[in-house]
Amino acid sequence: xxxxxxxxxxxxTQMGQEVILRCVxxxxxxxxxxxxxxxxQKVEFLVSFYNNEISEKSEIFDDQFSVERPDGSxxxxxxxxxxxxxxxxxxxxxxxxxxxxxxxxxxxxxxLSIL
Amino acid sequence: xAKTTQPNSMESNEEEPVHLPCNHSxxxxxxxxxxxxxxxxxxxEYVIHGLTSNVNNRMASLAIxxxxxxxxxxxxxxxxxxxxxxxxxxxxxxGNQFYFGTGTSLTVIP
Numbered sequence: 001x002x003x004x005x006x007x008x009x010x011x012x013t014q015m016g017q018e019v020i021l022r023c024v025x026x027x028x029x030x031x032x033x034x035x036x037x038x039x040x041q042k043v044e045f046l047v048s049f050y051n052n053e054i055s056e057k058s059e060i061f062d063d064q065f066s067v068e069r070p071d072g073s074x075x076x077x078x079x080x081x082x083x084x085x086x087x088x089x090x091x092x093x094x095x096x097x098x099x100x101x102x103x104x105x106x107x108x109x110x111x112l113s114i115l
Numbered sequence: 116x117a118k119t120t121q122p123n124s125m126e127s128n129e130e131e132p133v134h135l136p137c138n139h140s141x142x143x144x145x146x147x148x149x150x151x152x153x154x155x156x157x158x159x160e161y162v163i164h165g166l167t168s169n170v171n172n173r174m175a176s177l178a179i180x181x182x183x184x185x186x187x188x189x190x191x192x193x194x195x196x197x198x199x200x201x202x203x204x205x206x207x208x209x210g211n212q213f214y215f216g217t218g219t220s221l222t223v224i225p
Contacts, residue, residue: 004158031211033212035213035215042215042216042217043153043159043202043215044215045212045213045214048211048212055211056211056212058212091158091159093158093159095211098211100145100146100147100206100211101147101164101166101206102206102211103149103161103164104159104161104213105161106151106158106159106160106161107158108156108157108158109157109158
């Protein structure tokens, strides 16, 4: 069964450094998402992406964050200058279509640790 | 986004059926109800979804109340591998992002 893959599984970065998290969504899916989960807390929506542009973003997704789909297969999340509070699990998800009956398929996440 | 209410935790004996309830009284008429689960150290995993009728798949069954204000995920025979946090999520067309609540942490007792 096709799946969403994320790399790396664990990223350790110094505060203030840039980090790029990578995701390969399921091929032929059209909608892409990033979520994060701080340890012990809820899964939180960050951003959704469709047709090569952001369709929705949460208040968490400030100017330090950006997303792109550089080559038609990868979907990346960049954090420009990391802060301690960016430490979390980051999950990528993809979806075949945009209607309410379409499930999202999640990767197993990247654990980001900011020192 | 539609608010959901689920028990914080539930326990089940292995091989027994489990009924996980969810209240979603503010759900709109076109929102499907999605259920996901999250095993430790993994991403959310799709379980099942439905609109009005009861639904079955190889993982579980979903019973949806006639007024759609609540639903119940049914695991027919709980296994140790089913120990996870279970989330019910109304899926909206607008924006299409999912809003996760705190879910129900299911413990399966051998």
